[in-house]
Amino acid sequence: MKSNVRRVAVLGGIRIPFARQNGAYARASNQDMLTTTLDALVDKFGLQGEALGEVAAGAVLKHSRDFNLTRESVLGSKLAPETPAYDVQQACGTGLEATILVANKIALGQIESGVAGGVDTTSDAPIAINEDLREVLLALNRAKSNAARLRAAARLRPQQIVPEIPRNAEPRTGLSMGEHAAIMAQEWGITREEQDELAVRSHRNLAAAYDGGFLDDLVVPFLGLERDQNLRPDSSLEKLAKLRPVFGGEAGTMTAGNSTPLSDGASTVLLASEEWAQAHDLPVLAYFTAAQTAAVDYVHKREGLLMAPAYAMPKMLARAELELQDFDLYEIHEAFASQVLCTLRAWEDPVFCQERLGLDAPLGEIDRDKLNVHGGSLGAGHPFGATGGRIVAGLAKSLHELDPARSGRGVISICAAGGLGVTAIMEAPSNG
Amino acid sequence: MADRYSQLINTPVGKVLSKQLGLPSPVTLDRYSPGQPVISGPVLLGAAPGGKLAKSVAGVLAAVGAQTYTALADEVRNAAAAAGLDAKVFSAEVAPSDQTFKALVFDATGIASSEELREAYAFFHPTIRRVRTSGRIIVLGASPENLRNPRQAVAQRALEGLVRSIGKEVKRGASANLVYVAGKAENRVDSTLRFLLSPKSAYVSGQVIRISASPRGGEAIDWERPLVGKVALVTGASRGIGRAIAEVLSRDGGHVVALDVPGQERDLSEVAGLIGGTTLALDITAANAPVRIAEHLQENHGGVDIVVHNAGVTRDKTLGRMSEQLWDVVIGINLTAQEAVNAELIERGTIRDNGRIISVSSISGIAGNAGQTNYATSKAGVIGLVQAYASPLAKTGQTINAVAPGFIETQMTASMPIPIREAGRRMNSMSQGGLPVDVAETIAWFANPASAGVNGNVVRVCGQSLLGA
Numbered sequence: 001m002k003s004n005v006r007r008v009a010v011l012g013g014i015r016i017p018f019a020r021q022n023g024a025y026a027r028a029s030n031q032d033m034l035t036t037t038l039d040a041l042v043d044k045f046g047l048q049g050e051a052l053g054e055v056a057a058g059a060v061l062k063h064s065r066d067f068n069l070t071r072e073s074v075l076g077s078k079l080a081p082e083t084p085a086y087d088v089q090q091a092c093g094t095g096l097e098a099t100i101l102v103a104n105k106i107a108l109g110q111i112e113s114g115v116a117g118g119v120d121t122t123s124d125a126p127i128a129i130n131e132d133l134r135e136v137l138l139a140l141n142r143a144k145s146n147a148a149r150l151r152a153a154a155r156l157r158p159q160q161i162v163p164e165i166p167r168n169a170e171p172r173t174g175l176s177m178g179e180h181a182a183i184m185a186q187e188w189g190i191t192r193e194e195q196d197e198l199a200v201r202s203h204r205n206l207a208a209a210y211d212g213g214f215l216d217d218l219v220v221p222f223l224g225l226e227r228d229q230n231l232r233p234d235s236s237l238e239k240l241a242k243l244r245p246v247f248g249g250e251a252g253t254m255t256a257g258n259s260t261p262l263s264d265g266a267s268t269v270l271l272a273s274e275e276w277a278q279a280h281d282l283p284v285l286a287y288f289t290a291a292q293t294a295a296v297d298y299v300h301k302r303e304g305l306l307m308a309p310a311y312a313m314p315k316m317l318a319r320a321e322l323e324l325q326d327f328d329l330y331e332i333h334e335a336f337a338s339q340v341l342c343t344l345r346a347w348e349d350p351v352f353c354q355e356r357l358g359l360d361a362p363l364g365e366i367d368r369d370k371l372n373v374h375g376g377s378l379g380a381g382h383p384f385g386a387t388g389g390r391i392v393a394g395l396a397k398s399l400h401e402l403d404p405a406r407s408g409r410g411v412i413s414i415c416a417a418g419g420l421g422v423t424a425i426m427e428a429p430s431n432g
Numbered sequence: 433m434a435d436r437y438s439q440l441i442n443t444p445v446g447k448v449l450s451k452q453l454g455l456p457s458p459v460t461l462d463r464y465s466p467g468q469p470v471i472s473g474p475v476l477l478g479a480a481p482g483g484k485l486a487k488s489v490a491g492v493l494a495a496v497g498a499q500t501y502t503a504l505a506d507e508v509r510n511a512a513a514a515a516g517l518d519a520k521v522f523s524a525e526v527a528p529s530d531q532t533f534k535a536l537v538f539d540a541t542g543i544a545s546s547e548e549l550r551e552a553y554a555f556f557h558p559t560i561r562r563v564r565t566s567g568r569i570i571v572l573g574a575s576p577e578n579l580r581n582p583r584q585a586v587a588q589r590a591l592e593g594l595v596r597s598i599g600k601e602v603k604r605g606a607s608a609n610l611v612y613v614a615g616k617a618e619n620r621v622d623s624t625l626r627f628l629l630s631p632k633s634a635y636v637s638g639q640v641i642r643i644s645a646s647p648r649g650g651e652a653i654d655w656e657r658p659l660v661g662k663v664a665l666v667t668g669a670s671r672g673i674g675r676a677i678a679e680v681l682s683r684d685g686g687h688v689v690a691l692d693v694p695g696q697e698r699d700l701s702e703v704a705g706l707i708g709g710t711t712l713a714l715d716i717t718a719a720n721a722p723v724r725i726a727e728h729l730q731e732n733h734g735g736v737d738i739v740v741h742n743a744g745v746t747r748d749k750t751l752g753r754m755s756e757q758l759w760d761v762v763i764g765i766n767l768t769a770q771e772a773v774n775a776e777l778i779e780r781g782t783i784r785d786n787g788r789i790i791s792v793s794s795i796s797g798i799a800g801n802a803g804q805t806n807y808a809t810s811k812a813g814v815i816g817l818v819q820a821y822a823s824p825l826a827k828t829g830q831t832i833n834a835v836a837p838g839f840i841e842t843q844m845t846a847s848m849p850i851p852i853r854e855a856g857r858r859m860n861s862m863s864q865g866g867l868p869v870d871v872a873e874t875i876a877w878f879a880n881p882a883s884a885g886v887n888g889n890v891v892r893v894c895g896q897s898l899l900g901a
Contacts, residue, residue, distance in 0.1 A: 186523075186528065
């Protein structure tokens, strides 16, 4: 058996603008958005009727009928129906984890090309029937005699009409992700001002990316939306300072301005072997060269819920034989401004790096001017499953446009519910 | 056990009353019981830039498993990392007001001028109101007498005023102490820090402790039973403070030779029986007492490691009414006998390497007390004894220290007239009397083999009494 590992090329990606919850996409389903975005990718790269190696994508909030969401989207798309597909679900890590899965198959020669993607809607969210009611209905269904049916039906109660609405809370702590992030912010001494500054930069960088045309071939309009609905180009420290804290109590530092809003959207990325790219006459924007997923025990060991990327990074760097400073671009998902700042602070902290990460010295500071240069989730919004694809596509294009004299490396860090973290490295073709 | 006033004040009705009337409100002080962690609650560690103790202190905090916080400042974070201390971050700016600490520990050795005392202000200002009940404030400084730079010496000396005032401000059973550490003694702070952090130092506040360099100490030690294999002589061991000393030294693993006058033999046997020690009944003022003690220790134990001079008496009278005999008895038992026993044990080499002489002085010996000219003279003499012997003993790797108890709840204080007793109980930062065990724990800290750098100290166990401050 051959076991040559091949280089994995990122050929590009596309997404629809992200909408705020109950905004422009209030009536769009996950399948609508994912199919549309797949078709946009097909159009961009001329893949009509093409049978790809696979499509891996997923959503965090899913209806039970969407058990085969990605395959159904492929069937509804312009791709050949012979393209296999499967769903991936790893909270906010979904999009990047899907990319890793497709990339690994390409690297191992199991497939030649593939699409990774993700989608989420918080507007068209699944609402389940009341748990008590569900039990009664199942009992009714099991009942074999009229008497048994009557007995089961007698358990129906008016209050069972109240449905189960999905909550943005960690099942094991009962705290929302924002509350967890507020604990982290406090544990790392992150101030309101720092968070607001990061938020302002995110909006301004994203606005500049739109204005400068960087996003022209990365975002395709959908349902009348041309830019991300959450984007506030005129965002300022003064305006953000007026917002009331939403997490961490009255004295908290986290507001709706420095936390990502619930949002809707989808993204897709095309990956391939170099041979496939050449055969299709598609330029390689970047290579997907390393990845690492990590998890932390936020329940018993009390590590911060969103600190897992801080653990994933040094493992990946060690394997890639790189330092944290060896990158031209850093894409750190801005679930909350505080999450980004906690992560950076942890990497600079001798205690954290030595005691928690087991390193000899801190990973150190990064050049903040290289961070989320075309905006981040605070500006764009964060449809959970779609964020990974947004970042991979954006970073691939940024690396492609980099001055060849630079190192040509970019790194991605994404935190996710359940104490998960996903990181990856991408490199420009000029980089060896 | 708490006195009646304390019991009353700590009832729901009493709490309301004491608040309305502005009465002293003593809390029930945390006290140590075996198996307890050194400190039960988070510790905030701070350091003025340029200090040299943060790493040692962090090492102790790591060793005792203290949940520690520091500011996000490079120096202190590096010190913590180097010491293997997984310290969390504390930022006064964003910390919720209900985040509190069991102890605030501040390395002030970096403070080199009066302007830089601002560092101490900056550390304590946002944190002093976050100290829990029975909390601890520990400031570590550089011994001013060893500093060549006058400005640095001035600033370091100034810390005494800060710490003593903090002790008076913190209330609710919290204590504040200052530890001056000499150069090259940085790695001799562990036994002292453990003592001050723990409930063992419940009634020790407003004290200045000096740690000097020592060739001894630093050996591996079982902190639960540091005195295993050690022999301790305790005079006046049949009751009160002496009995508590015998119990605590025995708890710490030492073999106690309990000494008292023949008239106390029944109580003495009871104490020795309870703690698995042995007895030696004799009158320490007898001419042959020093020789008998030395021979007893030599023959039965091959020597002695810890000598605790606790035996003492009071014979109160104002000086004009005091008979010659009252004077002589007190000086003889409280001071001359100690001198004679020490001289004999030292002369014969009965006290082993890394040995300890520990005397019980009194705040009367520091502050003086009307009606106690004889007693205060003897107890001030005990301080003189410590000071005279500290340096020569250090050369042989031994130490001599004294405790100076304040108002301790014993039979002796129980027989005082009520106004004097109540004044003694309440006129201190803890608003209550101490217990014999508080004196005993302090002695056990001196006795610890790791306390080799603690020499020539007189530490008051007085709840920061207003007397003789």
